[in-house]
Amino acid sequence: MxxxxxxxxxxxxxxxxxxxxxxxxxxxxxxxxxxxxxxxxxxxxxxxxxxxxxxxxxxxxxxxxxxxxxxxxxxxxxxxxxxxxxxxxxxxxxxxxxxxxxxxxxxxxxxxxxxxxxxxxxxxxxxxxxxxxxxxxxxxxxxxxxxxxxxxxxxxxxxxxxxxxxxxxxxxxxxxxxxDPMRSIATLAGMVGDARAGCILTRAGNLLPLPGLPSHPLLHPGAPLLRVAAESLADGRVHATFLCPYQPDDGPDGHVRITLLPCPYSSPPHLLAVVLVSPPGDLRGLTWRELEILGLLVEGWSNQRIASGLVIALRTVAAHVEHVLTKLAAPGRTLAAVRALRLGLYVPRALARVRR
Structure with missing residues (x-):
């Protein structure tokens, strides 16, 4: 009834x-x-x-x-x-x-x-x-x-x-x-049809259940990807998507796709964003290392700085960048970074194995 x-x-x-x-x-x-x-x-x-x-x-x-x-x-x-x-x-x-x-x-x-x-x-x-x-x-x-x-x-x-x-x-x-704000938030989350898990992130960094979806091992208070989420939205983005390294207990190393959607304007002010976890999708043949390098290109790092941060040779960085440009059909590193950002084909620096 x-x-x-x-x-x-x-x-x-x-x-x-x-x-x-x-x-x-x-x-x-x-x-x-x-x-x-x-x-x-x-x-x-x-x-x-x-x-x-x-x-x-x-x-x-x-x-x-x-x-x-x-x-x-x-x-x-x-x-x-x-x-x-x-x-x-x-x-x-x-x-x-x-x-x-x-x-x-x-x-x-x-x-x-x-x-x-x-x-x-x-x-x-x-x-x-x-x-x-x-x-x-x-x-x-x-x-x-x-x-x-x-x-x-x-x-x-x-x-x-x-x-x-x-x-x-x-x-x-x-x-x-x-x-009830969960009605509109659940509708918003439904826009990402392949989402397998998710949560609601509050402005204080706490997590709330998202109706209709389970949680995920990567979604816990203090998780690095949640700091990346908060920083992405603080930059004024309407939404954001990126890749996060993840190794399930019963599988090999891989990635999941993280999608961030700001909570509707009418939601209570302590609710910040919907965080959704999906399969990684088409990675365009980009390797684990190339996805990390794309994250650094998005932040404007030079080849020299990338070599230092990843502790690899400068010529190795140059070779990776060339491979990235080819796989994204981009004539230059700036356009490659723009496409990576738009498509979510990168691992943010905070989630990569990079020396600060």
Whole structure:
């Protein structure tokens, strides 16, 4: 049974339904399942939820777990100081104190386990701005990790009603689906049809599972290829691909192809890139050594520097370079480097056996 059917099937079990409950559930499910960017879905989603809770201010945040902060996908109706406070680690800790970091029922201001006046967000920002009630609900992925939080605030104690609060709890999985960044990230990863493994690289260097693909022995925290990945994207590339030496336990030395795709703009800011591992593809007859030398040509190394770095004779380097030019049908080393970069036919220096 899908989430939509589960939500609508539960309606008959509620003691009291808010007006238009079925229609609201259908619209939320439709928006959550629609294609497109998260930033496009959220405003439409909030418009529908306004029919459930007539709020004066709303915010939908995604969680940056590495910094312990909420990043807004949309916030409107709050003062600049209130909006700024709600993005701070202090506000996140406040939500933890209320238990909002756990998958639990939505909580109105009247439901808080402590006097609202003891909460800085309410006492210092929201109540002075004229808000009299509000509701917050954590948004969680199917596997239980927190994606973010939705807050709605009103200028009357009459809203949200108890029925609206309870119904918002039923809608929470559908809302979470609408903002789950893994949907667009998995779609992005699917563009590399021969990918055999992958992960998501965060800005702090941590790794997250990539839906639909296993991990790989080369993908572990601190792996050299992840440093190469971060540096490649820091150079402003839209995407990058290169070769990485790899010897499986049951096979000979070889290479795998690494493809880097920046996470979509709408993804939480702590997510940096999708890292995919594929078979190496057509290497144009380039040898292991020639692929290393191409990596150095990409960085602009001279023949003399290559000879020193690889500890080989200068005439040997010259011979390798000539072979590279022939195999890439390039009239000069600069064009060979450009083609190698475009085709991903090189081993970056950080992954090669090169003396610094």
């Amino acid at each position: 899908n989430q939509h059917a589960l939500c609508l099937g539960t309606l008959t079990g509620m003691a009291e339904l808010p007006p238009g409950a079925a229609e609201i559930a259908v619209e939320v499910e439709r928006i959550g399942a629609s294609p497109g960017d998260v930033g496009e879905r959220v405003p439409e989603l909030l418009d529908v939820l306004h029919g459930l809770v007539p709020f004066q201010a709303s915010a939908l945040y995604v969680l940056d777990p590495e910094r312990g902060e909420f990043e807004p996908v949309s916030d409107r109706g709050y003062s600049e100081t209130a909006a700024a406070y709600m993005r701070t680690p202090e506000h996140y800790r406040e939500m933890e104190l209320l238990g909002m970091h756990r998958d639990r029922a939505p909580m109105c201001v009247r439901d808080t386990p402590m006097p609202p006046g003891e909460l800085p967000s309410w006492a210092e920002h929201l109540e002075p701005a004229g808000f009299r009630e509000g509701i917050g609900v954590g948004l969680f992925s199917p596997d239980g990790h927190q994606l973010g939080m939705l807050t709605l605030h009103t200028d009357t104690v009459a809203h949200p009603t108890d029925a609206a609060r309870d119904f918002l709890g039923l809608l929470a999985p559908l809302i979470a689906e609408a903002v």
